[in-house]
Amino acid sequence: MVCFRFHLSNIVESRRIHLYIMASRLYQLPDLLAGCPQKSASFNINAHKALVHQNCGKSCLISQDRDGDGCKNHEAEAVLSVGFCFPQADAKAFQAIADYFELGFIQEGATDAASVEDARKYMDMFSFTIALMEHLGEVYREDFLNAHSGYVQGVLQEALDRKRAQDTDAKLDVDTYLVNRRKTIAVTMCIVLTRSSGRLNISRDLLNEPSVRGMEEATVELIMIANDIYSYKKELAEGNARHNIITVLTQDPKTKHLSLQSAIDYAGQLFELALARFEESRASIPSFDEETDKMLEEYAVAMVGLFVGNIEWCCVSARYRVFDSEGNRQKGLVELCG
Numbered sequence: 001m002v003c004f005r006f007h008l009s010n011i012v013e014s015r016r017i018h019l020y021i022m023a024s025r026l027y028q029l030p031d032l033l034a035g036c037p038q039k040s041a042s043f044n045i046n047a048h049k050a051l052v053h054q055n056c057g058k059s060c061l062i063s064q065d066r067d068g069d070g071c072k073n074h075e076a077e078a079v080l081s082v083g084f085c086f087p088q089a090d091a092k093a094f095q096a097i098a099d100y101f102e103l104g105f106i107q108e109g110a111t112d113a114a115s116v117e118d119a120r121k122y123m124d125m126f127s128f129t130i131a132l133m134e135h136l137g138e139v140y141r142e143d144f145l146n147a148h149s150g151y152v153q154g155v156l157q158e159a160l161d162r163k164r165a166q167d168t169d170a171k172l173d174v175d176t177y178l179v180n181r182r183k184t185i186a187v188t189m190c191i192v193l194t195r196s197s198g199r200l201n202i203s204r205d206l207l208n209e210p211s212v213r214g215m216e217e218a219t220v221e222l223i224m225i226a227n228d229i230y231s232y233k234k235e236l237a238e239g240n241a242r243h244n245i246i247t248v249l250t251q252d253p254k255t256k257h258l259s260l261q262s263a264i265d266y267a268g269q270l271f272e273l274a275l276a277r278f279e280e281s282r283a284s285i286p287s288f289d290e291e292t293d294k295m296l297e298e299y300a301v302a303m304v305g306l307f308v309g310n311i312e313w314c315c316v317s318a319r320y321r322v323f324d325s326e327g328n329r330q331k332g333l334v335e336l337c338g
Contacts, residue, residue: 030268047083085309154183214281
């Protein structure tokens with residue numbers, strides 16, 4: 001009797017694996033980098049130093065084995081992310097931002113599937129490092145904390161959405177989703193960090209200038225859409241893909257006719273539109289004086305580093321493990337179940 005049950009369980013498991021293989025297929029991801037401007041620098045030298053110090057190099061982070069020599073920790077991922085997204089940050093700024101990113105990864109993992117009560121508890125527990133507050137100083141701290149307040153509101157709204165979905169099977173539409181996703185992606189805080197790390201003391205009047213605000217808003221959407229595309233595989237595998245543009249596109253009454261590949265393509269088109277808005281806003285910044293013009297151009301360059309660096313990080317990060325092989329990475333092919 002025991003032998004029969006063991007044999008039957010093997011058959012069930014074999015069939016389950018077979019069905020998974022049959023249900024999985026390769027999907028083509030859009031080449032998001034193709035139309036993007038070049039970054040001012042490819043990778044922050046301070047990230048190289050930090051990774052060596054951790055005995056965890058970039059090649060280890062992009063490998064399929066995440067259990068070797070510290071590669072599974074948030075610290076290494078934070079260093080890699082800041083290395084790509086803040087190429088010009090000096091050593092002190094780099095460490096302050098990397099510490100903050102590490103805390104952010106931990107907090108995100110705790111709240112991704114949390115209840116409203118637990119999400120509120122985790123957000124109340126979340127604190128900033130002393131080094132980050134010192135780095136921000138008086139000049140940038142208020143903007144950063146205001147941006148963080150919006151992020152907290154977004155995280156709590158996601159928890160409310162999950163609760164509503166459990167109770168009523170409610171589905172998000174694209175417009176509603178994007179409003180809150182602009183908060184939960186936390187890019188507004190990162191934009192403040194580009195100013196602080198670059199020592200760009202831009203006046204409130206200049207920050208409110210329509211073309212400058214247009215660049216910032218486009219940067220938020222560029223990172224938001226790219227992150228949803230590259231994190232979809234991970235979130236799908238974890239059963240946590242509800243708050244992802246690809247899922248929402250397949251459920252919104254206006255776009256639910258789309259196949260999974262078409263939804264991925266559509267997300268790529270949204271990225272292209274946001275990139276066009278960024279370039280249009282950048283080109284329309286009025287001229288003021290030589291010093292101000294130089295500072296605003298440096299700000300634009302920093303935002304390019306942010307959204308291009310985010311794509312570069314997503315493609316090699318062990319956090320997402322988007323591609324199953326180097327060949328698939330070069331071709332932009334991701335294996336998904338669906």
